[in-house]
Amino acid sequence: MHGEQPIPNEINRQAAQWFAEQESGDMTPEDEARFVRWLAADPQHAEAYGRAQAVWRFLNAETLAPTPSAERRSKRRWPQLTRGRHRQWIGGALAASLALVAIMDSDIATRLRADAITATGEIREIRLPDGSTAMLDTDSAITFTSDGRTVRLLKGEAAFQVARDPRHPFSVNAGSGTSTALGTRFIVRRAGDGARVTVTEHSVRVAIARQSAVLREGQAIGYDAESLDQPQRVVVADADAWTRGRIRVVNRPLGEVVAEIARYHRGYIRVVGEDVARRPVSGTFDIRDPVGAIDVLQRTLGIGSTRLTDRIILLHA
Template sequence: MTARDAGTMTDADEDELAEWLAADPRHASAFAQVESYWRAMSGRQVKSALRDRYGIAASRPKPRPRRSLRWMGPALAASLALIVIGAADDWPTRLRADAMTATGERRTIPLSDGSVVQLNTDSAIAIDYSGNRRVIRLLKGEAAFTVAPDRGRPFTVEAGGGSTTALGTRFIVRREGDETQVTVTEHRVRVAWPAPPEGSRVVPEGEATRYGPSGIEPAHGVDAIAIAAWTHGTLVFVDRPLGEVVAELNRYHPGYMRVLGSDLRARRVSGGFSTDDPVSAVDTLQRTLGIRSTRLTDRLIFLHG
């Protein structure tokens, strides 16, 4: 943990971390894998503390003063986060993908028909142009599509079991767990989901929909310019909860950032930040909101009151 911006965590923060850690059944193996990381950081004291507090090793726990335990929650959470984040290379996706981005990377891919794909952070696509069809499979993440017209070959993006077919020029598709969000920035698209009763919906410019196991949501108006801001390297938030803002910034961060405490996560935030420097964005939020952070290098950041 760096001295810069470090603060004392409350009991509630520590309890929340403990609950989060208990929900992950892999912390024993995670600790074994992270041994080398702590060794590189001269972390013998941290490893010992983790064994003592969480019983990860077979050694008998040793009593430690309460003060020394204050920062162990973030330390263990950080360790587990490193393991989760570090399944890193995602080889199953890499083997299927024709184009892929790393965390924090954006990439523009020109297609053979003149269409263009902009891949957002940690995203992947497979390209299937054959016969009378143009199909892009969004394997993970988010992409913006600018479509060259071709009446004889529809342009379709398949993602999460559904599909989006261009009836115009430009739209964005984002996969989030078992749901997929589609935002139209120019003209229209047709969104199809195989489960009844919806079947398909036409979504006009300036509106968005989401589909998944519960079907296709009705299209609704959105700030499409703000949603598409990432294509220009910017994230725009208007009256959003701090927890959501930091979660979005975390998509561009090769590490782990989290807001502790439900009240703090619910605090409303507006602003614009660069996708290239999420840590500076968090620094700005911290100064503006008058909150504190606990850090194990800039890769592992916990914001709290």
């Protein structure tokens, strides 16, 4: 039955948007007809829409009034939401909540397979049987062989400190590729069927299918199921800053920075509006306190936010 399977995030988003449309009171007869067709097209549509209704009842729409930044709060009152903007906040909050439900549904299989796993916001060092260590970033999971020399990164990111053993190579499998240590320290981050590998000390051979490349200290490379990218130079202190509880960014879009900080937050954070999301950001942020990091961004950029406690945060102009 459909109800026994996780509902795809895209269907959850569509359901949230349809619910927001109806709550706004702006739907035309043509909109109503499109909604009925969408609802009838797949049993999961009706299930997701029912979930949207339940989530909204739980959230209580009255708590979603936008909260301006501290600086703005002292200067002026926040304007009343138009119906269009009211729909936007409803849709964003619902999509956030439904995404959280989808994440919970999809994480069980990984937990059953993993030898070591971290929760959202947790960074933990794991000692492997061979004496090597794997520092797992937020929401990450690995499995490893009995000798500890072969690791599979199931999700997330991990930094490896490799114990020397020339007779037994140390390798990390992630997606469709394998990274084999030729030195001592490197980082692997999953990305779909591929990954990004960063060398922080000595060198690493990265291979997929019939392609391979040797990375030196201060280089990173990405790959997917079909190809290797070209190696890029990186600043090692920035690349492994998360192992010290920080991230450092230089002239990166706000949307990307918020998405990175959100990985450490047990909730949902999103930037609303392309213009806001493109604003450049530089700085160092404490990922051990993601809400505090978002507060710093909000004050620095002078932007507003809509919050459902600290669990759901929507940043906007």
